[in-house]
Amino acid sequence: MSNAVAAEKPASTLQGATLPNWSPYAIAGGSIVMAVLIGLVGSLDSKIQWGLIAAILFVVGTYVIAARVEGSRQAKDRIATSLVWVAFLLAVVPLVSLLWTTISRGVKVLDVYFLSHSMGVVGDTEPGGGIYHAIIGSLEQVGLATLIGAPIGVLTAIYLVEYGSGALSKSVTFFVDVMTGIPSIVAGLFILSLMLMWDLGPSGFAGSCALAILMMPVVVRSTEEMLKLVPNELREASLALGIPKWRTILKVVLPTAIGGITTGIMLSVARIAGETAPVLLLVFGNPFINNDPFSGAQASLPLYIYQQFAQSAGSGAAYDRAWAASLTLIAFVMILNLVARGIARWKAPKTGR
Amino acid sequence: MDISTKNPEEAPPPTPEPFAAAQQRTARGATRPGDRIFLGLSRGSGILLLVIMAAIAVFLTYRASLAISKDHANFLTTFEWNTNLLPPKFGIAVLAFGTVVSSIIAMVIAVPIAVAIALFTTHYAPRKLRGPVSYVIDLLAAVPSIVYGLWGALILVPHMVGLFGWLNDFFGWTGIFSWDEGAPRSMLTVGILLAIMILPIITNVSREVFRQAPQMIEEAALALGATRWEVIRMAVIPFGRSGVISASMLGLGRALGETMAVATVLSPDFIIHASLLNPGGGTFAQNIASKFSEATPDGRDALIASGLVLFVITLLVNGAARLIIARRAEYSGANA
Numbered sequence: 001m002s003n004a005v006a007a008e009k010p011a012s013t014l015q016g017a018t019l020p021n022w023s024p025y026a027i028a029g030g031s032i033v034m035a036v037l038i039g040l041v042g043s044l045d046s047k048i049q050w051g052l053i054a055a056i057l058f059v060v061g062t063y064v065i066a067a068r069v070e071g072s073r074q075a076k077d078r079i080a081t082s083l084v085w086v087a088f089l090l091a092v093v094p095l096v097s098l099l100w101t102t103i104s105r106g107v108k109v110l111d112v113y114f115l116s117h118s119m120g121v122v123g124d125t126e127p128g129g130g131i132y133h134a135i136i137g138s139l140e141q142v143g144l145a146t147l148i149g150a151p152i153g154v155l156t157a158i159y160l161v162e163y164g165s166g167a168l169s170k171s172v173t174f175f176v177d178v179m180t181g182i183p184s185i186v187a188g189l190f191i192l193s194l195m196l197m198w199d200l201g202p203s204g205f206a207g208s209c210a211l212a213i214l215m216m217p218v219v220v221r222s223t224e225e226m227l228k229l230v231p232n233e234l235r236e237a238s239l240a241l242g243i244p245k246w247r248t249i250l251k252v253v254l255p256t257a258i259g260g261i262t263t264g265i266m267l268s269v270a271r272i273a274g275e276t277a278p279v280l281l282l283v284f285g286n287p288f289i290n291n292d293p294f295s296g297a298q299a300s301l302p303l304y305i306y307q308q309f310a311q312s313a314g315s316g317a318a319y320d321r322a323w324a325a326s327l328t329l330i331a332f333v334m335i336l337n338l339v340a341r342g343i344a345r346w347k348a349p350k351t352g353r
Numbered sequence: 354m355d356i357s358t359k360n361p362e363e364a365p366p367p368t369p370e371p372f373a374a375a376q377q378r379t380a381r382g383a384t385r386p387g388d389r390i391f392l393g394l395s396r397g398s399g400i401l402l403l404v405i406m407a408a409i410a411v412f413l414t415y416r417a418s419l420a421i422s423k424d425h426a427n428f429l430t431t432f433e434w435n436t437n438l439l440p441p442k443f444g445i446a447v448l449a450f451g452t453v454v455s456s457i458i459a460m461v462i463a464v465p466i467a468v469a470i471a472l473f474t475t476h477y478a479p480r481k482l483r484g485p486v487s488y489v490i491d492l493l494a495a496v497p498s499i500v501y502g503l504w505g506a507l508i509l510v511p512h513m514v515g516l517f518g519w520l521n522d523f524f525g526w527t528g529i530f531s532w533d534e535g536a537p538r539s540m541l542t543v544g545i546l547l548a549i550m551i552l553p554i555i556t557n558v559s560r561e562v563f564r565q566a567p568q569m570i571e572e573a574a575l576a577l578g579a580t581r582w583e584v585i586r587m588a589v590i591p592f593g594r595s596g597v598i599s600a601s602m603l604g605l606g607r608a609l610g611e612t613m614a615v616a617t618v619l620s621p622d623f624i625i626h627a628s629l630l631n632p633g634g635g636t637f638a639q640n641i642a643s644k645f646s647e648a649t650p651d652g653r654d655a656l657i658a659s660g661l662v663l664f665v666i667t668l669l670v671n672g673a674a675r676l677i678i679a680r681r682a683e684y685s686g687a688n689a
Contacts, residue, residue, distance in 0.1 A: 077580035087469030098504045152398045159395035172399040181671030183610020185638045189660040193412040246391035274497020277612035302499040326500045
């Protein structure tokens with residue numbers, strides 16, 4: 001089909017034959033139709049297989065057609081283009097599927113009752129119950145972790161940018177980078193080994209300490225980037241007025257970068273809010289409401305999801321609760337992300353241009 | 354600390370005599386109490402971070418040594434995890450194997466796709482699509498791992514049946530892809546889920562590298578009549594190779610330490626299976642999460658010992674990745 005169209009075009013003497021602009025769409029449509037036909041004839045149940053067959057047909061079809069019309073170099077170019085597009089679509093599929101399932105299954109039991117009740121008197125396999133205790137636990141643990149992690153992270157970044165030079169700052173930079181890669185469960189085990197030494201039971205605060213460890217490197221990195229964006233002229237102007245360095249940092253540098261720093265802290269809060277592994281080891285989970293993060297086991301949203309999934313032996317009611325809690329957690333994380341990005345755009349430091 | 358030794362880029366070029374004298378005066382002025390306290394606080398936080406890293410290593414090693422001294426089997430080569438036996442016998446052979454295998458599967462799937470998506474955002478996507486594509490990738494990164502785990506166990510696992518049957522039909526003879534029709538809670542499913550989870554970090558770091566590829570060389574290649582793919586192959590990929598390698602290692606670090614997604618999807622046992630499709634095996638992090646609630650005090654120490662091994666592995670992988678990045682450019686993937 002494309003052959004005929006290409007032949008009709010007035011041939012340029014400088015450029016070889018080219019496929020029309022709509023040809024990728026035509027080939028894509030054709031291969032999807034073919035894949036559906038093959039799927040129906042071969043009675044393949046999985047839609048994933050249909051998609052894979054369509055993708056393969058598209059790539060092969062593009063190559064064959066382009067090689068015949070435009071030559072092999074152009075055909076390779078087109079195949080690379082289509083592979084890159086396929087890769088992008090492949091990444092979108094799980095995201096769409098995940099968001100769609102979470103929303104469609106999550107809204108089933110997500111209501112005011114679900115948000116305002118605990119699991120205290122509800123069996124794991126019975127319907128009912130809610131996530132109030134988990135929300136309280138999550139907010140307290142994440143809040144405490146932020147109180148510990150954010151100041152240390154910001155101060156470290158100030159040290160690295162404003163004071164740092166020499167071996168100490170180099171090694172801090174390197175270990176901050178390495179620390180970003182610590183698996184969350186290892187941070188949990190570290191606090192656990194401290195708790196074993198002092199013979200402490202599980203508590204929300206122990207979880208906060210592990211979360212703070214996970215949070216610090218992220219805060220350091222993002223704050224560092226932001227402080228580096230503050231124009232040196234501002235610092236010099238302030239110092240030239242005879243203002244001490246610490247007041248310069250507090251009154252000139254930090255206010256200029258505050259938008260970006262807030263964004264970084266909020267993004268790291270979003271990251272630790274979804275951490276399950278350290279919470280599982282240190283906070284342990286609790287079906288009842290425990291408002292005191294410093295004593296006794298608490299619940300938390302991610303842990304609640306895991307326990308509803310793992311301890312319910314395939315009960316539909318528990319799965320529904322797990323999805324609803326997932327939806328709450330994703331909504332919380334996404335809102336934090338969106339607000340953080342909004343602040344970043346709104347308060348972006350003016351880079352002196 | 355005096356002002357003359359702060360930011361290296363801020364330091365004035367070769368100083369004439371009167372300027373240096375002026376600096377001396379400022380330096381004396383800088384030792385006001387407020388300055389000293391503030392410097393102390395910020396330097397203290399930096400040192401605290403180093404202390405935490407050291408403490409993690411020290412405490413894990415201490416508890417691990419307690420556990421290993423009670424272990425009546427070889428910690429590295431034993432194929433069982435019975436911490437409640439008298440005497441206790443446990444070893445990390447199966448866990449190490451499972452961790453490495455699942456991470457390798459994840460890398461094999463994720464790296465090509467992530468590089469392709471990075472190229473898509475820098476060279477292929479229409480200008481209007483670039484922002485939304487990056488946003489989609491950031492969304493993938495923002496989803497908590499436990500939600501991936503739930504989705505993997507309840508949605509991905511049932512959808513793997515078709516693929517597993519197909520792999521078994523055509524490649525079952527290799528042994529690696531043979532399948533006994535069990536639930537597909539196996540290493541391959543775990544690897545695929547991990548691949549989805551590490552895709553964003555590899556994509557984001559690779560994208561930064563490709564963006565820095567020298568524009569002049571790309572334009573020169575285009576002017577000589579190269580196609581877009583030839584430009585990428587000859588100008589962009591050679592430039593970005595080391596960046597992509599370190600991005601992949603950062604992704605590998607994530608995959609090695611991922612806990613909840615593996616714990617929900619895998620149905621574990623303590624046997625090394627030749628087939629990637631049959632359920633079984635385990636990873637360090639998954640084993641800690643699933644065994645923890647029933648563990649005795651000695652069992653907890655044993656789990657900490659396995660966590661120490663995981664810590665050392667991820668430390669090496671991440672350290673190597675960071676060294677590669679640090680050698681070539683002024684950015685890092687920590688924000689990715």
